[in-house]
Amino acid sequence: MFIKAACIVLLVLFIVDKANCDSSLSVDKHDIKLKLKENTTVNIILGSDYEPVNDTLNIIIQHTDIAAINITSLDLNVLNENYSLNVQAIGAGKTDIYSNTTYNRTNVDDVYFRITVYKAAALDTLSTVIGWIYFAAWSISFYPQVYINWKRKSVIGLNFDFLSLNIVGFLLYSVFNLGLYYIPEVKEEYSARYPRGLNPVQVNDIFFAVHAVILTCFTLFQCCVYDRGEQRVSITARIILAIFGVFIGISAIIAGCAVIHWLDFLYYCSYVKLTITLIKYIPQAYMNYKRKSTVGWSIGNILLDFTGGMLSVLQMILNAYNYDDWQSIFGDPTKFGLGVFSVAFDVFFMFQHYLFYKDSRYEDKC
Helix, strand or coil: CHHHHHHHHHHHHHHHHHHHCCEEEEECCCEEEEECCCEEEEEEEECCCCCCCCCEEEEEECCCCCEEECCCEEECCCCCCCEEEEEEECCCEEEEEEEEECCCCEEEEECCEEEEEECCHHHHHHHHHHHHHHHHHHHHCHHHHHHHHHHHCECCCCCHHHHHHHHHHHHHHHHHHHHHHHCHHHHHHHHHHCCCCCCCCCHHHHHHHHHHHHHHHHHHHHHHHCECCCCCCCHHHHHHHHHHHHHHHHHHHHHHCCCCCHHHHHHHHHHHHHHHHHHCHHHHHHHHHHHCCCCCCCHHHHHHHHHHHHHHHHHHHHHHHHCCCCHHHHHCHHHHHHHHHHHHHHHHHHHHHHHHCCCCCCCCCC
16 A cells, blocks of 8 residues: 555656646757857747746856857746747857756757858868868879779789788777767767767768778789789787787777777777787888889889878867867867878888989799
């Protein structure tokens, strides 16, 4: 009898609470992009079940140096029609604007929006154009090597340690990009950690990473069907890859056990990718030095990779300036580091090809 009575009391309380909280409000847009000093209007919309209540709607700006609104509170007891807020962009960056009520008598879960403020529309457009150009340059950079392999029917001169590190690196980079761009929980973790930062992963980053995996896999297939001489993946490379595998495996387990956030796991993947970028060119550079030749190693690959790396770094700097968001560079160290280190190694390979071994007549043998 006691349990039955308690259930009845809880049901009555729920009905009473529901009666007091059945009013709802929303806004007509949740994502707003403005140029610095511009303003826009956000409409607060009354739900079909809305009834004036003795309550106050409080509107809260996360970063008051980025956006300003004409009013920060509304008396819901006299609100009987849709209301318009004037929002002005006063500083570059990103901020959330959300709300709560004094007595919790109205559902305001949908009364929120995000403001993204940029300094110049031309820089925003230029950043997009640069992003797709470097995506094209980096993506096309895989094809000269594929073509040379096909033309020579040989992969002699292409280092297998480089390829094995490359495929693992791009797989992990794809995991990082896909996770940070598509998984809601990860995006929420990133926003909580970098509340003023923009998501550093863009669509072209995803296309590049996935395309790189596909083309690298095809190059590995060529290594299986074309003449490769006595070339093999070295024991050193195998040990390094095993260490990376153990590290990523343990990281995935502790993330699954909620010891670390999945965002941290993705960062660990990106750090391994960055480490691979630091070391993956060394076997190829040493092989070129040992052979005193770059025959079999495509300089077209290097020139396009150099172009992509320079433009990638330029895009990040433009975005950081335009949105006053230098945190985005440090929020995605893999993308920034990938560009910087790729450029450094590409310059070294250019010296090898055009200066050190420019007169090489190395025969296709090991």
